Amino acid sequence: MNNKKLIIYGEVLYDCFPNGEQVLGGAPFNVAWHLQAFGQSPYFVSRVGRDAEGERILQSMADWGMETAGVQQDDEHPTGRVVISLEQGEPSYEIMADAAYDFIDSTALNSLGCEMLYHGSLGLRNTTARSALERLKQNGAESVFLDVNLRPPWWQRESVMRWINQADWLKLNQHELDQLDGGAGDLHEQALAFKQKHDLTGLIVTMGEQGAFVLSDQPSPLQVIPEASQETVDSVGAGDAFTAVMLLGLNSRWPLKLTLQRAQSFASAIVGKRGATVSSAKFYADFISRWESQGSNAD
DSSP states (O other), X not given: OXXXXXXXXXXXEEEEOTTSOEEEEOHHHHHHHHHHHXXXXXXXXXXXXXXXXXXXXXXXXXXTTOOOTTEEEESSSOOEEEEEEEETTEEEEEEOSSXXXXXXXXXXXXXXXXXXXXXXXXXXXXXXXXXXXXXXXXXXXXXXXXXXXXXXXXXXXXXXXXXXXXXXXXXXXXXXXXXXXXXXXXXXXXXXXXXXXTTOSEEEEEOGGGOXXXXXXXXXXXXXXXXXXXXXXXXXXXXXXXXXXXHHHHHHTOOHHHHHHHHHHHHHHHTTSSSSOOOOHHHHHHHHHHHHHHXXXXX
């Protein structure tokens, strides 16, 4: 398999649940974790505090086989935290300000290039982190994948639209599409107009329990609906699991329809787990074995 060099840029933090449990999180970190388990060896660029939480993150990455050289350490700012509240299974988030990942240093990235670059929007709330991302883009990337994550008050429409215009692939949910566009027509028509307006190679729109659809160069949307029988523990990280397999499929040159189906299947499995990642290699190996036995047949 001829995989491209993949850089994942953005936040790593601890998701803190109501029962006192702390789980490693942050959308880019979750995506990188999944991709590592799927054999992609992504290069994760972030920043943690020089504190106990930061050391645990670096150790967890090393134990999982992930490259840690791209994770900077900060003497002044703490490792990120998000306090999660669950109401009827749906998460709400209180995101700590001025975390280490807000201050990723661009000078450490001067010679770092890639073929594919993934980033979100939450990790760009600070000018320092935005400058570091711009440095990576200037170094060159064949494809940029933007995963929109609009968490009030940590986003500004003008900035998000600028990143969209710099992206090749864009993923957002239907509510975020409405917030950024508010165009006329049904959801598919709105998404198609948005894709064309911003000259995107591909647009992925997730719809929660109704699944997701993708617009690329095919004449109509490719859509997938999750199985209704899936057990739900919490939905934290479901979108990140979906994104990871979309990136895996793009990087592995799977047919787009097949990639979408596998992304939805993996996301459905993640909602049956507590938190956004799984530390069992067998969990991932079962998917790999199933996919290898299926081959690249999209039907």
